[in-house]
Amino acid sequence: xxxxxxxxxxxxxxxxxxxANPGLDQLAAQAGVSANDYTQGQLIQLLDAQRDNDVERIxxxxxxxxxxxxxxxxxxxxSASTDAQLAAAAGVEPGRFTINELQLLIxxxxxxxxxxxxxxxxxxxxxxxxxxxxxxxxxAQLAALLGVDASQYTLAELTALYADQIDDRS
Numbered sequence: 158x159x160x161x162x163x164x165x166x167x168x169x170x171x172x173x174x175x176x177a178n179p180g181l182d183q184l185a186a187q188a189g190v191s192a193n194d195y196t197q198g199q200l201i202q203l204l205d206a207q208r209d210n211d212v213e214r215i216x217x218x219x220x221x222x223x224x225x226x227x228x229x230x231x232x233x234x235x236s237a238s239t240d241a242q243l244a245a246a247a248g249v250e251p252g253r254f255t256i257n258e259l260q261l262l263i264x265x266x267x268x269x270x271x272x273x274x275x276x277x278x279x280x281x282x283x284x285x286x287x288x289x290x291x292x293x294x295x296x297a298q299l300a301a302l303l304g305v306d307a308s309q310y311t312l313a314e315l316t317a318l319y320a321d322q323i324d325d326r327s
Contacts, residue, residue, distance in 0.1 A: 179255050180197070180240070180255040180256035180257060181195075181197055183256075184200035184201065184256070187204055187257075187313065188200055188203045188204050190222070191222075195218075195221075195222060197239075199221060202214075202218055203218045203219070208321065208324070239256065240252065240256060240259070243256060243259035243260065243263065244259060247262040247263045247266065249262070258277055258282065261316070261320065262274060262278070264323050265277065276295055281295025281298070282299075282312065292307040293312070295312070296310070296315060299315045299319060303315065303318050303319060303322065305318070
């Protein structure tokens with residue numbers, strides 16, 4: 158009986174740790190789906206399909222909802238390795254930035270985009286919780302870079318516009 162209680166507690170703790178992945182949560186929020194239903198790879202593919210307006214691919218990926226947790230065998234161990242690899246590629250310490258931020262940072266450094274690099278490194282991209290009509294300095298800087306009115310976009314929308322602009326350059 159005692160072994161069963163320890164195992165149940167360990168399982169609950171492990172499930173809580175696996176569920177608390179801000180990078181997955183951020184990708185899921187951008188895709189407009191639940192992070193609990195998709196793997197990181199599925200979320201990235203879904204975002205790509207949404208950006209490309211590929212309805213058939215979007216529907217296929219969404220039909221796989223819930224299958225990600227069943228096929229994930231590493232219980233989240235791979236994400237720490239991925240984070241460390243991306244952090245090393247971005248030249249920053251692991252754990253400080255989300256996967257999305259690391260990817261944007263790597264692209265900004267590759268493109269010699271010092272404004273975006275400084276924006277991410279400063280943490281200004283994380284400013285949130287303010288009313289939509291309040292523009293943060295980070296939003297203003299990013300909007301100026303994009304040539305749009307910062308008050309018309311959320312930080313997430315500005316970041317998505319910037320990512321689209323980078324993709325268009327490629």
